[in-house]
Amino acid sequence: MEIFIQNIFNALQWGSFYALIALGYTLVYGVLLLINFAHGDIFMVGAYIAFFVATFLLGNYGVIAPGTLSGLTILMLAVPLTMILTSLVGVTLERIAYRPLRNKGAHRLYVVITALMCGLILENGNLALLGASRKKFPELLQNTVWTFGTISVTNLKVLVIFTAIAVFLFLQFVVTRTKTGMAMRAISFDKFAIPLMGIPINNIIVFTFILGSGFAGLAGLLFAMSYPILEPYMGALIGWKAFIAAVVGGIGDIRGAFLGGFLLAFVEIGVVAVFPSTLRDLMAFSVLLIILWWKPTGLFGIAKTTKI
């Protein structure tokens, strides 16, 4: 029983990471019908940005005297700084890689390939800039273990899970209740008519990239705090998995990204609880394959009705 509940917390934590990354795929897809394959690497860049922000605030570069700021203060500052800086990276990619192609009317396939290349550029750019050595993320939060009866959870796990839930509620509000959210949904349906509503289309697209990559940065920070070893390829596999989670949930739908993310995590951890861990990905993805077999547009996906 204890192990069972422990596993549920682990699954919730992993699911939170998947969900926070998956939402970036789903937002961009929901607006541009583009699969931004660089997104996993934006998450990696986010983790590195978090590393540099944290070590800077800790006083490693001599600007701030070491010990001036408490770990909690550093975390409070690192969250917005990491999100802002990571979203700048996302927006830059959009500006220099995707927008020029869009303006020339390139087919989406070429933009997807460009996204793949951008991901590789980010990975290898990191390798060239920082070398192959891994970075150790400093400890910002003192590890506290809360015990309820026989179950114990760490403060970090709770933080990660609550962050994912808060982000979900925030995004669901933005997308369904605000005019910008309406515009985001409308673009994918009919891009032609957006400027006719007086809406600067590129502002909406930039806003989408800010949201997606900002939260990838947040995921990067939380991930680095939970698994404090950083390396340039850390975003590749988790990015793929989050993308698959978004598709299984129903790409283009915020609820789908979260449901898919948690589903994947529960299946993975469920498999490991019963079978040898080497079977984890094999069995997890087989389950997802069956789900897509049954519902090809994902759990929340709706088959696009043809326009009359």
Add this chain to the structure above:
Amino acid sequence: MLLSVQNLHVKYGNIEALHGISFDIEEGEIVTLIGANGAGKSTTLHTITRLPPPEAPRVTAGDILFRGQSILGVPPHKIVSDLHIALAPEGRHIFGNLTVRENLQLATYARKDRANVQKDLDRVFELFPRLMERQKQRSESLSGGEQQMLAVGRAFMSGGRVLLLDEPSMGLAPLLMYEKFRTLKRLNQEEGITILLVEQNARIALQFAHRGYVLDTGEIVAAGTSAQLAADPEVKKAYLGG
């Protein structure tokens, strides 16, 4: 002069679609641009509303003036938000995945006169009661005629004082068509909305417009009041079925 198109030459790729057309619209007028398929009517509207690339037609000569100022450098969204020129495009282009009400709300995205938004929404619902009944439905579930109403309602909600209407009669049964044109006339008379009406159906267009121009393969071949055009033997023969 509210809107003045002067010697406009427009190319799509390497093909010239408009060979130097000129026409004017005064404030409060209903002006119609009639002509056959491929005459350049939609191109004219798309040039005025400055579609973003890659759809944008390219102006190679001539000018479009709005209240005396050239608007060729104005970005497409500002044509709506700053100049209040709104297009209800051919094929409606409503956002089918949003509800009727969301379509109308989204159109107010860039409006600065927040106070008038509710008044205008009430007005749209009064002019098109069907839209009020169906405001919570996904708009792709509307019939073709209702989608047409939504396209016009949306153009009005965007704060448009000049409405460019591309084939508003398309696909409508005659009865609905007349009802729609009467509503447009009301928008013109009661709200002072200027209308540029592009139509293949010359008969109904000349019944409701004050003046008209006949466009034929990228050139204006006739102009005058609706009565003059309707009486013109050439126009009669080519566009009114003898």
